[in-house]
Amino acid sequence: MDWRDDRIGSAARGENPTVIAELTSGYAVIGDVQFLPGYCVLLGRDPDARALADMPRKARVQFLADADLLATAVELACRESDSGFRRVNLEVLGNTDAFVHAHVWPRYDWEPSHLVSKPVWLYDPTNWSNPASALGSQHARLRASITRALSSLAGEDDVLIS
Numbered sequence: 001m002d003w004r005d006d007r008i009g010s011a012a013r014g015e016n017p018t019v020i021a022e023l024t025s026g027y028a029v030i031g032d033v034q035f036l037p038g039y040c041v042l043l044g045r046d047p048d049a050r051a052l053a054d055m056p057r058k059a060r061v062q063f064l065a066d067a068d069l070l071a072t073a074v075e076l077a078c079r080e081s082d083s084g085f086r087r088v089n090l091e092v093l094g095n096t097d098a099f100v101h102a103h104v105w106p107r108y109d110w111e112p113s114h115l116v117s118k119p120v121w122l123y124d125p126t127n128w129s130n131p132a133s134a135l136g137s138q139h140a141r142l143r144a145s146i147t148r149a150l151s152s153l154a155g156e157d158d159v160l161i162s
C-alpha cells in the first residue's frame with residue numbers, strides 16, 4: 001500500500017516520509033506538492049474523525065492550537081527563506097479528504113497577480129500533479145527550517161513533539 005492511501009495511519013506507523021513532527025493532536029507534514037514553498041498540513045490523529053465536530057471539544061481546541069503552531073513555524077521559516085513572503089493562510093476544509101486536517105499555505109508577492117489575493121484552490125489543478133512542483137530534495141533546507149521553528153515553538157509551549 002502506498003503511504004498516500006492512508007496518510008494518518010502511515011504517519012502513526014512511521015511510514016509517511018512527509019512527517020515533520022508528531023504534535024499532541026496529530027502529525028505535522030510538509031505537503032507533497034510545493035508550488036508554494038513551505039506548504040504544510042496538520043493531519044488529525046483520529047482517522048475516523050471526518051470533521052472538527054466529530055471530535056470532543058478539548059481535542060478540537062488542541063487541534064486548532066497545533067494548527068496555529070504549525071502555521072507560525074511555516075511563517076517564520078518562509079519569511080527567513082524568501083523575501084517575497086507575504087503571509088500564511090490557514091484552512092480547515094473537508095471537501096475532498098474525509099479526515100480532519102488543516103492546510104497551511106504560505107503566500108508570496110511573486111505569485112501571479114490574478115491569484116495572489118485569491119484562495120490557493122483557484123490555481124491551475126495541474127499544480128497538484130506536476131512533477132516540477134513535487135516535494136523533493138530541493139525543499140530539504142526549507143523543511144529543516146520549518147522543523148526547527150516548530151520544535152522551538154513547541155518547546156516554548158511545552159507541547160509534545162517528536
